[in-house]
Amino acid sequence: MSESTEEPGPHEPSLDEQIAAYQREFRDLDPQVEQVVSALGRLNRRMNVAYGRQVAALGISNAEWEVLKTLVLAGAPYRLGPGELAKRLGLTPAAMTHRVDRMAGEGLVTRDRDENNRVRVIVELTDEGRTKWLEAMRMASDFEEDLLQDLSGDERGVLGELLVRLLRRVEHAQPDAGGRLTDLD
Amino acid sequence: MSESTEEPGPHEPSLDEQIAAYQREFRDLDPQVEQVVSALGRLNRRMNVAYGRQVAALGISNAEWEVLKTLVLAGAPYRLGPGELAKRLGLTPAAMTHRVDRMAGEGLVTRDRDENNRVRVIVELTDEGRTKWLEAMRMASDFEEDLLQDLSGDERGVLGELLVRLLRRVEHAQPDAGGRLTDLD
DNA sequence: CTCGAAGACTTTAGCACTAAACTTAGAAGG
DNA sequence: CCTTCTAAGTTTAGTGCTAAAGTCTTCGAG
Structure with missing residues (x-):
């Protein structure tokens, strides 16, 4: 099975590859927005796996x-x-x-x-x-x-503050004229 | 049902209330770390609900x-x-x-x-x-x-960069001496 | 006082998932 | 060849979830 025509086998895309791939398929994508959203999603999935393993150790x-x-x-x-x-x-x-x-x-x-x-x-x-x-x-x-080890105290503060602002936007989504964030709950 | 002895009914804690409650119960908690982590968790839950409703509209x-x-x-x-x-x-x-x-x-x-x-x-x-x-x-x-409407371009960049650093920490967790981030995958 | 309606759970039926056993195609070795 | 091993999917048994129907207490209206 060492033919050169053999597929190299697909690999899981990195975050940067993921963003680049989406941009190829969907021109209107804002890469800055996508970076934030995709990183959030990946981060949370990894963290949930980690939490699951930890608490499993407690039975x-x-x-x-x-x-x-x-x-x-x-x-x-x-x-x-x-x-x-x-x-x-x-x-x-x-x-x-x-x-x-x-x-x-x-x-x-x-x-x-x-x-x-x-x-x-x-x-x-x-x-x-x-x-x-x-x-x-x-x-x-x-x-x-x-997890936060590599971030300075200031950076942690900035990150927390930015996340809280996103959260506020999503938790108190009020019925703005053309807002699409009105029906979250 | 207008007795003054009646329980007022519990309410879902806000993020700040949540952090304050955890600190009361667990002194060693770093509120800055907890703010980042809790906001991440809440944000992701809300976003997944929102995505679910959107794609449901597509069947x-x-x-x-x-x-x-x-x-x-x-x-x-x-x-x-x-x-x-x-x-x-x-x-x-x-x-x-x-x-x-x-x-x-x-x-x-x-x-x-x-x-x-x-x-x-x-x-x-x-x-x-x-x-x-x-x-x-x-x-x-x-x-x-x-979702990102309230953030300036610079803020979006900072947020993305900080999240990517967290993600790197969790995705390439290498076997450091006493590291606890070694067994994520 | 009695009936009807509402509220707070529980039960039932059905679906999506995991873990583990099973099936089958290709690879490796005698 | 013929056996064994391995890889990729599927099947089976059991768990945890949702949706919808059912039960039981309490409240309110006649």
Whole structure:
């Protein structure tokens, strides 16, 4: 199989190759915009893989870690209903029913009926769940520190500020005349 | 339901509230790092929702759009094997078998055995698939332009450059002595 | 007081994914 | 040749998700 006519085998394009390829196929593309957007996408995919590996070492899935984070964010006493959890994580309530089942079985949370309103259910973080969250948080924060290692303090500040401005644009998209960012939620 | 003892109902924390909450629960957190990382995460989630709605208007799913993009990136004649597609999209080959089935049924791609090596399968973009890609690309690029609207040209450049540096760190993570970024792939 | 309606979950059916076993074509060696 | 090995896809079993229907509590109107 050493023929010279053999295909060399395709290779995964680098970011620069990707932008160049899109420009060949689609003339109207602004390379500066594309660089920002493509880098964001790639970065996030890599980071999610990395987070997944880290929390797997603690015996929990990325999905479970998201629930732990959401409960901690709610603040003491670390309680939320399944519906609220589902809304914040972008899932259907049905999916959350099963996720909470699993996590309750693993002792990460408890699930109880609200005595004041028996239609509601309260999902509450256990001490074990809180400990898992803390361990995951330590690993994540070490990883994130590594990720930003090459950036100076000023650069980190600038990056954070620019990202926050993009986020504001996407989170408070108001109905401007011809705006296309009006229907994100 | 107008009792003053009634819970006001929890609300989704803003980015600043989120960082403040994490700092209360985890003293070692660097707020500058957390701002960058959390903004990245939120931004990407919002963007994926937005992309999903846009391509849905064209009658394709986000998953199918990813395949179209990957084939276009490969360049003319827009061919790749299912295994290669799976690798680039971070899926198992099994998942790609079914995805290609669907897309071939919809006329977006063709699937044929390679005559030179009958173990291989060639997935090739159809004209209809290429047209769908172009329509999706136009919508995406309008959206992305809107997203970056508030940033000046210089700011876009700075942002792109900083993101590329993060990406480099995560993509070419080499085995440094105590580095934790060594096992990403 | 009773009925109807709404809200908050749960259940069911179906789809997309992963992991692992299986199939088949080409490559390598005796 | 004929066997074995490897590579590329497909198939199977099981998991987690969505959409839609179902259940149960609470609220409001007659």
